[in-house]
Amino acid sequence: MHYIKKEFEEAIKNIDNNEALKQLKAQFLGKKGRVTELFKRISDLGNEQKKEFGKNINQLKSYIENAIKEKQTQINEFVKRKSLEEESIDITLPSRVSNFGAIHPITKTIIEIEDIFKSMGFDVETGYEIEYDKYNFELLNIPKEHPARDMQDTFYINDNVVLRTHTSPTQVRVMQKKNPPVMFISPGKVYRRDSDITHSPMFHQIEGLLIDKDIHFSDLKGVLSEFLRMFFGDVPVRFRPSYFPFTEPSAEVDIGCIICKGKGCRVCSHTGYLEVLGCGMVHPNVLRNVNYPKDYNGFAFGLGVERFAMLKYGIDNIKLFFENDVRFLKQFSF
Amino acid sequence: MRVSYRWLKEFVDIDISAEELANKITMAGLEVDSVDKIETYKSIVGEILEIQEKGSLYLTKVDVGDSVLNIATADKTIKIGDKFPVVKAGGVIKNDVKIEKRKFGDFVSEGMMLSAAELGLEDSSSGLFRLDSSFKNGTNLSDIEEFDDYLIEIEFTPNRADALSILGVARDVRALLKKDIKFPEDSFSVISDKNINNVISVEIQNYDACPRYTLFVADVTVKESPFFIRSRLLKSGIRPINNIVDITNYVLMAFGQPMHAFDLNRLNEKIVVRNASKGEKILALDGREYELDENMLIIADSKEPIAIAGVMGGENFSVMDDTKTIALESAFFDPVSVRLTARKLKLHTDASHRFERGVDPNLCIKANHYALNLLEKYADAKIYDGHIDAKKDEFKEKTFDVSFENVNRLLGTNFDKKEMLEVLDYLNFKPKELNDNTFSVSVPTYRFDIEMEADIAEEVARCIGYDKVPSTFPVVQTSFKPKKRIDEIKRQLTKTLADYGLCEAVNYAFIDSNKLKLFNKNENEFIYLKNPLIEGQDVMRTTLVCGLLDNLTFNINKNAKSVALFEIGRVFFKDNDYSKELDKLGVVLWGVESFNWHNKERFYDFYDLKGVSEMVEKAFNLKFMYERSNQAFLHPGRSADLLLGGNNIGFIGELHPDIYDLYDIKFDKKVRVLIAEIDLNAIADYSSKIKMYEKLPKLPTVVRDLAIVVDKEVKASNIQDVIESFDSVYDVVLFDMYDKLEDSSIKSLAFRIVLKNDEKTFTDQEIDKIMDKIFSALKEKFNANLRG
Numbered sequence A: 001m002h003y004i005k006k007e008f009e010e011a012i013k014n015i016d017n018n019e020a021l022k023q024l025k026a027q028f029l030g031k032k033g034r035v036t037e038l039f040k041r042i043s044d045l046g047n048e049q050k051k052e053f054g055k056n057i058n059q060l061k062s063y064i065e066n067a068i069k070e071k072q073t074q075i076n077e078f079v080k081r082k083s084l085e086e087e088s089i090d091i092t093l094p095s096r097v098s099n100f101g102a103i104h105p106i107t108k109t110i111i112e113i114e115d116i117f118k119s120m121g122f123d124v125e126t127g128y129e130i131e132y133d134k135y136n137f138e139l140l141n142i143p144k145e146h147p148a149r150d151m152q153d154t155f156y157i158n159d160n161v162v163l164r165t166h167t168s169p170t171q172v173r174v175m176q177k178k179n180p181p182v183m184f185i186s187p188g189k190v191y192r193r194d195s196d197i198t199h200s201p202m203f204h205q206i207e208g209l210l211i212d213k214d215i216h217f218s219d220l221k222g223v224l225s226e227f228l229r230m231f232f233g234d235v236p237v238r239f240r241p242s243y244f245p246f247t248e249p250s251a252e253v254d255i256g257c258i259i260c261k262g263k264g265c266r267v268c269s270h271t272g273y274l275e276v277l278g279c280g281m282v283h284p285n286v287l288r289n290v291n292y293p294k295d296y297n298g299f300a301f302g303l304g305v306e307r308f309a310m311l312k313y314g315i316d317n318i319k320l321f322f323e324n325d326v327r328f329l330k331q332f333s334f
Numbered sequence B: 001m002r003v004s005y006r007w008l009k010e011f012v013d014i015d016i017s018a019e020e021l022a023n024k025i026t027m028a029g030l031e032v033d034s035v036d037k038i039e040t041y042k043s044i045v046g047e048i049l050e051i052q053e054k055g056s057l058y059l060t061k062v063d064v065g066d067s068v069l070n071i072a073t074a075d076k077t078i079k080i081g082d083k084f085p086v087v088k089a090g091g092v093i094k095n096d097v098k099i100e101k102r103k104f105g106d107f108v109s110e111g112m113m114l115s116a117a118e119l120g121l122e123d124s125s126s127g128l129f130r131l132d133s134s135f136k137n138g139t140n141l142s143d144i145e146e147f148d149d150y151l152i153e154i155e156f157t158p159n160r161a162d163a164l165s166i167l168g169v170a171r172d173v174r175a176l177l178k179k180d181i182k183f184p185e186d187s188f189s190v191i192s193d194k195n196i197n198n199v200i201s202v203e204i205q206n207y208d209a210c211p212r213y214t215l216f217v218a219d220v221t222v223k224e225s226p227f228f229i230r231s232r233l234l235k236s237g238i239r240p241i242n243n244i245v246d247i248t249n250y251v252l253m254a255f256g257q258p259m260h261a262f263d264l265n266r267l268n269e270k271i272v273v274r275n276a277s278k279g280e281k282i283l284a285l286d287g288r289e290y291e292l293d294e295n296m297l298i299i300a301d302s303k304e305p306i307a308i309a310g311v312m313g314g315e316n317f318s319v320m321d322d323t324k325t326i327a328l329e330s331a332f333f334d335p336v337s338v339r340l341t342a343r344k345l346k347l348h349t350d351a352s353h354r355f356e357r358g359v360d361p362n363l364c365i366k367a368n369h370y371a372l373n374l375l376e377k378y379a380d381a382k383i384y385d386g387h388i389d390a391k392k393d394e395f396k397e398k399t400f401d402v403s404f405e406n407v408n409r410l411l412g413t414n415f416d417k418k419e420m421l422e423v424l425d426y427l428n429f430k431p432k433e434l435n436d437n438t439f440s441v442s443v444p445t446y447r448f449d450i451e452m453e454a455d456i457a458e459e460v461a462r463c464i465g466y467d468k469v470p471s472t473f474p475v476v477q478t479s480f481k482p483k484k485r486i487d488e489i490k491r492q493l494t495k496t497l498a499d500y501g502l503c504e505a506v507n508y509a510f511i512d513s514n515k516l517k518l519f520n521k522n523e524n525e526f527i528y529l530k531n532p533l534i535e536g537q538d539v540m541r542t543t544l545v546c547g548l549l550d551n552l553t554f555n556i557n558k559n560a561k562s563v564a565l566f567e568i569g570r571v572f573f574k575d576n577d578y579s580k581e582l583d584k585l586g587v588v589l590w591g592v593e594s595f596n597w598h599n600k601e602r603f604y605d606f607y608d609l610k611g612v613s614e615m616v617e618k619a620f621n622l623k624f625m626y627e628r629s630n631q632a633f634l635h636p637g638r639s640a641d642l643l644l645g646g647n648n649i650g651f652i653g654e655l656h657p658d659i660y661d662l663y664d665i666k667f668d669k670k671v672r673v674l675i676a677e678i679d680l681n682a683i684a685d686y687s688s689k690i691k692m693y694e695k696l697p698k699l700p701t702v703v704r705d706l707a708i709v710v711d712k713e714v715k716a717s718n719i720q721d722v723i724e725s726f727d728s729v730y731d732v733v734l735f736d737m738y739d740k741l742e743d744s745s746i747k748s749l750a751f752r753i754v755l756k757n758d759e760k761t762f763t764d765q766e767i768d769k770i771m772d773k774i775f776s777a778l779k780e781k782f783n784a785n786l787r788g
């Protein structure tokens, strides 16, 4: 009996398919199987021995049955795995989705900037791209024959109507419509009669305005520094005096050059700084032009979206934005 | 403007380097673009000992201290004893040009004498740069004071007229470094036997345009200016001409006062400051004739214009080599008047630039005195007794009161009173403390930009430093306003279309009117630019399609095989003298839709484009009506107008084959250009963010297919509508369409219909009954037959 068990264990070890297992089962537990044969020998034994022998055979039988069952499970697992393995495919082949679209880098930049200012509580307003001279210049404290008009070469529709040269007219439009406090940004296209590697006759600006009681130049510094850090990461920010007819005091904002980290390079003309924003406290004349009460004041700012996008994505030619080469656009599908 | 560091130091003590100074004034509002040390290319002083003429060349012997060199030059003006910068053979000058020995017959030129251009002081020179005769032969140029200098390029904002001179920059430096201004010596002697009033008089006819006119007269000798004047003018970007003109320019650069010297003997009787009469002409110093009008101020004699006031002198009345006596003008002209004239004549000069922005009216005499001092020294001037100072009023300083508290509140600072007053004192505002909270300021007459308290706040802040202003965060009590629907739509649509596989394009809003006419026959709606930059950008777009088709051409030329673009932007329609702006979505699809290992190559067609409009419907909870379009630029059989609430809000379709050529696109039967445009303002008006959900069927639904044959002209959407009108129909999908049947007038359509019943489960008979009913309705309405 002991020998049979050993023999069985040897035999089952090498079995790896159902057919062989069936044969093995027949060989040991079948009608003429080894174990069945043993049962037949029981009748030859005495009562005492019968009991003992019978018990041992039954043990052997159930041992073999269990072993076969276990093997059966193993084989089933193996067969299943094998058939799945046979179905395996090249997972490196590309998907069926072949057209990946993309949002234009200018729009991406506007969305990012909008979301930062929205999180600070600013609204978003839109203005007109074709504006009256009055809104684009005069109400912004830029009378006719003011030298500041030289700063912006203007496209004219007729003597009184222009393509807006900046998004600032929206300031006046909104203030004429709404009572203070107001707090909004306004993105959009602007136009200047100018074209070279860094200038495009059409480009995008984002205007910002915050008017309330008791707003300080220090608030302007705080809000814009925070915005620039959120957009560009942890960069040094500096404010230096400048001039815009519609703000006083006025400032230009520089960030430490993100290309050379302030060491000086071609992009920053070796100054270590990049000019990114113009801003200032809204000029009292502008507030008077929209009949705001005297106890209100605030700040305004304007930034060039292309400049921000160029710095953020390392784009070196402004023309790329407007050629709409699909090879360029598809790079912004992220 | 280029400022010489050395010259600046004559006006104010500077104890910091040029770079440090540049940083300081930049941070105070005078933005420095660059600081460059003057390069001398290791040149040395050489004196001409001998000159031998040979053809167009002059072969010279030049004493360079330790040796005598043979040098050839082409400059005709050289004389024995003249000194020039010399670079020996082997040296290198501007743009890495190497100086080599050159042979002219037996003469071997062993070096080169330099012009100002070769030293990098100007763009081009007409001759060599003559040095002062006192310089020792062989001296390194870099050891000569005027060459040991830095040029500081400053970009001035238009408000800072006061700073457009060495003196002006020095005044800011003074306030930053807390030093004193040193004015140059300006005394001179007069000859008593000649009096100005005997030779000339001045009459101002328009005091508004010319509030002040001063004049001196002197006999002079016209010759070359001394070295320091010529080199400083060159450093300032002004070409030296002769001593008289140079000195007027020198004073202009030093003080910011434009001056003009007339040749007195060429003038008739007197000087009249008046408006020109229409059609009057003047030959100006630039050699061009200008036609004047009655709004332009001129300086005239008793006969004709002799100068365009504040802009440019007349050629025939200016200083020439034979000039013996000059009338020296220093005046104050009204900024707007000068600007109007300069702009109309398209004539921008150093003088007009300054007058337009504002020149100190109290500077006229001082500038004249300085010029006379120099003329006496460098033009042998004999100055006539007396001068003319024509003006109506004195030019008084504006005064107003400022509150310490207001300044600090505007800035958000806590600057102390002493600090503020000190800064303003250094800026010459003569601040006077009136009481605890108030002080008065007197605005210097050169500060045209200071009018109110806010201006004083900026002066204080810029001189103490913007970096001394803290950063704070305002708390604003604003009410939250609902987002504008159009803005939401634009942002959502951008994302949706990018996800659908289209790339967003951004195009110029001005386009070619000839192309626009293909898409819009109504030229009355066009808004033309009065001054387009180029011909092909002369009109504001009324459709986005033109720009997108240009993009398509551009991409095809770059060998693109698949172009799918959309643009969300404004279009512009004429509305009387103004415009109406609308937001539109434009789409162009062309080329390969899919080409990969799963499917065979497929090209974009009408139904891909329809996917875009259906997506708009889904995204904004709308339903468009699709009607055959009769737009001339669309394929008549493969295009549709989109209707919403009965209004035409856009189109989708294939570009008409006639238009391909005009965009340089080859027409290909398989590869079509598809364009669409949808009015987003209409979408905003009709779309709703609120939608009631439809209850789900309570019991399991049943699916049945129905295949029918109908006349080709029957619209599939009408059939679908009829099927959907049955209460038991939950959903319908058209899953097959075949129109290549033997009978070419018919097509077969197959629908999968989902049926529901909320009461009880359908029996087969009930289902058959419903399907029969549906079919009967289709038969009746569309003459449909079951597909055999």
Ligand SMILES: [Zn+2]
Pocket (backbone or CB within 6 Å): A257, A258, A259, A260, A261, A262, A263, A264, A265, A266, A267, A268, A269, A270, A272, A273
């Ligand atoms: Zn850099």
